[in-house]
Amino acid sequence: MIPLYQPYLAGREKEYVNQCLDTTWISSKGEFIGKFERQFAEHIGAQFSTSVCNGTVAIHLALEALGIGPGDEVIVPTFTYIASVNPIVQTGATPVFADSIEQTCQVDPEDVRRKLSPRTKAIMAVHLYGLPCDMEPLARICRENNLYLVEDCAEAFGTYYKGQHVGTFGDIATFSFFGNKTITTGEGGMVVAKDQAVMDKAYHLKTQGVSPTREYWHDVVAYNYRMTNICAAIGLAQLEQAHTILARKRQIADGYREGLKNLPLTFHDEVPGAIHSFWMCSITVDAAAERQALRDHLKLAGIETRPFFHPAHTLPHLATGQRFPVAESLSARGINLPSFPDLSSSQVQRICREIRRYFAAE
Numbered sequence: 487m488i489p490l491y492q493p494y495l496a497g498r499e500k501e502y503v504n505q506c507l508d509t510t511w512i513s514s515k516g517e518f519i520g521k522f523e524r525q526f527a528e529h530i531g532a533q534f535s536t537s538v539c540n541g542t543v544a545i546h547l548a549l550e551a552l553g554i555g556p557g558d559e560v561i562v563p564t565f566t567y568i569a570s571v572n573p574i575v576q577t578g579a580t581p582v583f584a585d586s587i588e589q590t591c592q593v594d595p596e597d598v599r600r601k602l603s604p605r606t607k608a609i610m611a612v613h614l615y616g617l618p619c620d621m622e623p624l625a626r627i628c629r630e631n632n633l634y635l636v637e638d639c640a641e642a643f644g645t646y647y648k649g650q651h652v653g654t655f656g657d658i659a660t661f662s663f664f665g666n667k668t669i670t671t672g673e674g675g676m677v678v679a680k681d682q683a684v685m686d687k688a689y690h691l692k693t694q695g696v697s698p699t700r701e702y703w704h705d706v707v708a709y710n711y712r713m714t715n716i717c718a719a720i721g722l723a724q725l726e727q728a729h730t731i732l733a734r735k736r737q738i739a740d741g742y743r744e745g746l747k748n749l750p751l752t753f754h755d756e757v758p759g760a761i762h763s764f765w766m767c768s769i770t771v772d773a774a775a776e777r778q779a780l781r782d783h784l785k786l787a788g789i790e791t792r793p794f795f796h797p798a799h800t801l802p803h804l805a806t807g808q809r810f811p812v813a814e815s816l817s818a819r820g821i822n823l824p825s826f827p828d829l830s831s832s833q834v835q836r837i838c839r840e841i842r843r844y845f846a847a848e
Contacts, residue, residue: 516715541662
């Protein structure tokens with residue numbers, strides 16, 4: 487079986503983890519936490535950063551740090567992973583869904599503008615599958631309406647919009663380091679922000695609201711969202727290999743692009759002004775009826791795939807009764823292909839051959 491994804495652990499991960507074990511600094515204190523936070527912020531060009539235990543709590547922490555809560559609305563694409571939306575609900579705010587753009591799979595700024603209301607507090611840009619949202623119009627909408635701009639960059643480490651790394655446009659942004667992400671800590675995430683006060687609040691909330699001056703004194707309802715030193719050690723080793731990992735993933739994307747030409751499908755590719763990190767190499771078949779049959783064919787050939795996300799507005803606890811035609815169409819037609827850094831060119835060719843064989847047999 488060619489798996490959909492597996493982490494690339496070819497650097498100093500074992501060495502750094504063993505340092506944690508040897509020094510007994512295995513929990514949420516230790517030298518690797520600060521090193522990872524500082525070097526991550528430097529890598530993407532962020533001003534302030536704080537690590538957390540996963541990407542979902544990163545979003546929750548970011549929203550809480552901005553003071554988003556009951557009575558507020560956050561506009562978010564319906565075509566996204568559920569982790570973008572559930573934290574909005576958890577704060578007591580209301581998610582308001584927007585449709586997507588067919589070519590990019592990213593949120594449609596014009597639909598975002600249509601969804602503005604007096605209760606709108608923030609817009610969440612979710613950079614899906616490694617391609618950036620169109621940030622200029624989203625930032626403009628936020629400036630014109632005095633709204634917060636939140637970036638969910640869980641799938642977009644190494645992604646750039648007009649020469650600037652995603653996560654550095656908004657008031658606050660989040661990243662995920664789950665095992666299938668471009669760089670991983672096993673489980674983990676990062677919150678980055680432009681404003682020191684916002685970052686100080688995020689840090690206070692992630693550490694049980696403990697006083698910086700009085701021992702075991704807690705002044706607010708807060709959380710334990712801290713990353714461990716072991717996870718940070720893995721993250722630092724991963725960060726040291728970031729350029730290698732991203733270069734390998736670009737080679738894989740090049741192979742798919744070439745191998746899937748002239749088929750009734752579209753490869754999820756770069757657009758002008760964007761650098762795609764190709765976290766996932768993805769396709770949308772022209773006809774929704776082909777999607778599952780193609781996946782079944784690939785599974786029989788020993789190739790793992792996964793479907794695109796279900797639009798959030800179709801899920802039971804978020805159902806609105808609204809229709810979002812682009813998001814629904816993308817969801818019904820999309821397939822993520824194996825995209826891990828160690829995927830060989832011969833494996834990419836094999837996957838492309840099987841996709842061609844499926845369409846030839848129709």
